[in-house]
Amino acid sequence: MSQNTNNYYLPAPSLWPLIASIALFLMAGGFAMQINDIASGHYVLLAGILVFVYLLYGWFKEVIKESIAGFYNKQVDTSFRWGMSWFIFSEVMFFAGFFGALFYIRTFALEWMSKSTLVWPNFVATWPTSGPAATEALEAMGPWGLPAINTLILLVSGATLTYAHWGLMKDNRKQTIIGLVLTIALGAIFLYLQAHEYAEAAFTMDSGIYGSTFYLFTGFHGLHVAMGTVMLAIILFRITKGHFSSHNHFGFEAVAWYWHFVDVVWLFLFVFVYWL
């Protein structure tokens, strides 16, 4: 609305919020139907996902247009920085809840369960475990195979991304693109290896508490890597379109922060889910 860049940019009225609520309604409703085996569930869910993709595309496109048109002054840029930082903090807390749960189970609950001999006469608290009602032995996922490789992959991807960032700051387009392409490739390889690991695993999500924590934690992480990889690809696309300059490229930075965050979460996963 206000195009005087001395003043903070106020956007025109927009239907994207309504479209967002329609998307989330369809996704949630469809998902609820799906998991309760209602026939049309997956159509509703699919419709929701399509609307959601349309929403993301449309809304971000609008924001990018406004940015390129020069509507965003320094104060708006600061708002974006704060916004992205707090968003990443909320994601940290999401994973923190899961790690807390793992800590509680391993440190306390299993111990107390093994002391409840009136209910479980033969249960010994070890980790990993599928619980006292498990009928078959559990073969856990060791850290020093694919997981270690994946750790290396993500760490290197952090470096390649930083390399790309330096290129951007020096106006070296070639360096930026190479760095980004490498990062995206590494992200994709990570995802592929994770999928492979899931397929080869000797246990499933219903293999007791170990399977539950393993798949839920690594699964959500994988989802975040996937989102990060997609975002990096979009940034790559924007670079080819010349959207960024050496001193004005918050979109790149925001996605880079996100990628580093995903990397750090993996390190915690590697230590606490795979290793210890």
Place this chain on the structure above:
Amino acid sequence: MNKRTILSVGATFLSLFAVNSHAAYALNLKTPATEIAGQIYGLHMLILWVCIAIFVVVFSLMFYSILKHRKSVGHKAAQFHENHWLEVIWTIIPVIILVCMAYPATKTILAMKDTSAEDMSIKITGSQWKWAYDYLDQDVKFISTLSTPQDQIQNKAEKGENYLLEVDNPMVVPVGKKVKLLITAQDVIHAWWIPEFGVKQDAIPGFVREAWIRVDEPGVYRGQCAELCGKDHGFMPIVVEAKSDVDYQTWVAAQKEAAASASAGADKEWAQDELITAGKAVYEKNCAVCHGATGAGIPPAFPAMTGSAVATGPIEGHLDIILNGKNIMPAWKDVLNDVDIAAVIAYERNALGNSTGDSIQPSAVKAAR
């Protein structure tokens, strides 16, 4: 403040000196029947007095201010807005008060947790919607269910004195002995609570939590389940009878004898009519709560008995579901004995709108376990 609150506060004050057990308008905790409950009672009184004292001081000042520092009597506003010394003092004094409260509370917590050196142990299992007691040193076990008739609950009969707080088989303990309670659950979280004992312990499926009681005086003590556990959460009370040592031993002997004759009844040959008659009582006590007094059920969660495929189909399937449960229907094999199961099968198949004409003997139930 409004008059009612003033009256209520005054009534609380007076009640400090009264003994309240089942009186209407009871204002305070129940009369303690154990040492721990006595400590809790005292702790509560201490905190209540402290809170009342602070409350009176602070709000006397506030109401004084409301009366005197108002524009309509011409009072002009002062403009002060801080006073460091005052703020420090009114931070430190509450801290001191809290420390003084924390000390006796800590001692009571340590006492409550000390389940060692017990004289006997009882395993308590909560399930939907009854309690099971298993005297670990005695091989006595039984189920305890609400015994208030449905007529009273549905307002068709006058309510008895212990409405909703009475059971068929109370837990019995000897007076003066330290009884360790090992508490768990079958299905969802319940909680075992007797206010007069000062004991409330969540019953968590898959885990055993310990508590203990030492009852001072003989008597009957009543409590309720204290964790939402489904539709009949309000209908699974706990009753404990504390008896003298001699009376307790008599009771134990009687329990063992009753158990022996119940399993003897399982070897006898029963006539179908006898089974159906006995089965009606078993059904009403255990099954009607979900499947309905007339067999109508509450579909889709609780299927109807009338015309059901299970109750009119093969009798082996009917027996299997009762013994082993299915989905949210619990397994009854550890709850009902052979005679009861045979009886209720006979009733379900030959009453409630069904008439298959068949039944099985208790010995067949025993064989199928």
Place this chain on the structure above:
Amino acid sequence: MSTTTATHHDDHGHPTGIMRWVASTNHKDIGTLYLWFSFFMFLFAGALALGIRAELFQPGLQFVEPENFNRLTTLHGLIMIFGAIMPAFVGFANWMIPLMIGTSDLAFPRLNNMSFWLMVPAAILLLGSIFVPGGTIAGGWTMYPPLSVQNPSMSVDMSILALHILGVSSIVGSINIITTILNMRAPGMTLMKMPLFVWTWLITAFLLIASMPVLAGALTMLLTDRHFGTSFFDAAGGGDPVLFQHVFWFFGHPEVYIMILPAFGLISTIIPTFARKPLFGYASMVYATAAIALLSFVVWAHHMFTTGMPVAGQLFFMYSTMLISIPTGVKVFNWVATMWRGSMTFETPMLFSIAVVFLFTIGGFSGLVLAILPVDIQLQDTYYVVAHFHYVLFSGAAMSIMGAVYYWLPKWTGHMYNETLGKWHFWLTTIAFNITFFPMHFTGLAGMPRRIPDYALQFAEFNMISSIGAFALGISQLLFLYVVIKCIKGGPKAAANPWEGAEGLEWTVPSPAPFHTFETPPTVK
């Protein structure tokens, strides 16, 4: 851009009709949306409570079956917390924060609208779940497993997903509010010059961003235990039902402070106005609020004292819970000190604020009683707890909201509300509230458990009194609705600052506040 009609006349124009509300990027309109949404949810959840109290009027089962009773209590709790109290405070944040800090709107106006409109699908899912087979969830608003895993109805999943959506709405909204407060204050307004309401919202937003994701984790684990075979809360698989309680209450305790800190901010705004005196101890109020927020993360297991945790845990959580009463008490003292030697008048907002200070403190004291673990063993899951949280949530949060509505109606509508009717609403509410909830302290002490549709005879008298009070309380809120609608439609014209003692940038703009304000920020001395 749509052309405007003659009645709305400014340089930029804004859409009218439905588009105005659906596509809004204006903090005032979005604030209005939140406030109306919350009012309707408050009345609906209140009606559910009347269903509860009707059944509890006498012993015996008269009106509802036990499972439906559990559904009533569950929905009442969920809707009041997530549909009434939280959105009301967000509505105030939207309307007042930009005005108080001298900026044109929130940092992200479109995201702001999205936060509101996400509440609609959440509400449809939650209320729609009433109509699915198996009928709405009935495990209490706390949804403990295994009970909530046992219920096969789709309504549980719909409710879980509704809460997920509300979580997104809250997190995005809080990011918006934090960014606005940190980045868009008028030049010269340092953090320690901000109105206290802005401080309380800054801290509340932080609590929301930190705690709602943890709720999302708990809800997700519940969902996977229900449908994907996981064993987070199933001992047979190595899990623990109590794990849910830990994760849930790690969110749940900051949540209750989320519901009260903005109330503290409102009271801290209204009392100085009507005492014509500055807030006493502004700096300590800020520090006390921050202390409460930090401590709120280390007290959660006081909701779990009967689960059987080790002694060390019991002692730690008892001590930390007792400690949190100190900064809370400091705030009460500061409010009384603000009144002291002021020049008070007692218009409706002030009446509500004084009642809040008085009654919230009663709730605070019952909280202190509950903090003492051995006493909590007797009182956990009884009506004493119900009394406690209604004193802090109704006479703390809800009555602050009511007082603040009266306080700012002139600014929002340009009209003065009817003072006589406002006072009637106040007195009816306060008296009925106490009749309803004060006896619950006694029934709890006497041993009446929570969440039961029928009770033993010794609880009958107080329950009857509570039920009568509840109906009076419910009907009184219709008077509130009447006063608000009447004021919107017309009334004596309100000046830019109708309250003699009011200070703050919001009183420098006309009443009603123009559609756009502070497009160029003022300089604050």
